[in-house]
Amino acid sequence: xxxxxxxxxxxxxxxxxxxxxxxxxVSNPSGNNPSVTPNPSPSLGSGYAGWDGIGTGAFQPNPGxxxxxxxxxxxxxxxxTGIAMDLNTGQSANFTLNLGNYYKPPSSGNYVFxxxxxxxSGWALLYVAMTTSIKLTPSALPTWIIVVVVIVVVVVLxxxxxxxxxxxx
Numbered sequence: 001x002x003x004x005x006x007x008x009x010x011x012x013x014x015x016x017x018x019x020x021x022x023x024x025x026v027s028n029p030s031g032n033n034p035s036v037t038p039n040p041s042p043s044l045g046s047g048y049a050g051w052d053g054i055g056t057g058a059f060q061p062n063p064g065x066x067x068x069x070x071x072x073x074x075x076x077x078x079x080x081t082g083i084a085m086d087l088n089t090g091q092s093a094n095f096t097l098n099l100g101n102y103y104k105p106p107s108s109g110n111y112v113f114x115x116x117x118x119x120x121s122g123w124a125l126l127y128v129a130m131t132t133s134i135k136l137t138p139s140a141l142p143t144w145i146i147v148v149v150v151i152v153v154v155v156v157l158x159x160x161x162x163x164x165x166x167x168x169x
Contacts, residue, residue, distance in 0.1 A: 001026050001050075002071045004084040004093065009058040016044045019055025021082055021095040025103050038102050055095030059086050066126075075105035126160050128152070 028034040041048035083094040
């Protein structure tokens with residue numbers, strides 16, 4: 001799980017939190033007993049799990065700012081990188097993290113990805129895109145995946161249009 005959280009610098013600060021990013025390795029193979037590693041946190045120590053408050057750069061978004069967040073995983077180097085950029089101000093916060101022995105790059109297969117927006121300030125998720133170096137054709141995807149993707153895209157577009165319409169008032 002990767003999370004950009006400006007709260008580290010603008011709402012809560014702790015010794016050792018250098019940035020605005022959290023990275024947690026969550027495992028839940030049986031579906032009812034999740035575990036989070038590394039524990040204790042390599043960045044903040046006891047009382048925390050995962051890499052909390054990592055990275056460089058920090059910014060506090062203003063109401064109405066659009067934030068672009070990009071996270072990339074490179075299985076060849078077992079490295080995660082992320083950047084959050086305020087498109088209104090150009091300010092950014094980023095991180096690069098080698099997952100080392102805590103995470104083994106996955107073999108090929110089927111995977112589930114999730115994107116969420118849990119916020120303290122009423123933010124909204126406007127758009128999600130995922131890319132991969134694997135070339136997929138629509139005929140190779142199960143029909144239900146195509147249907148779900150189309151529904152998600154339509155819902156996101158409707159929400160974006162409603163927000164634009166509301167903003168013009």
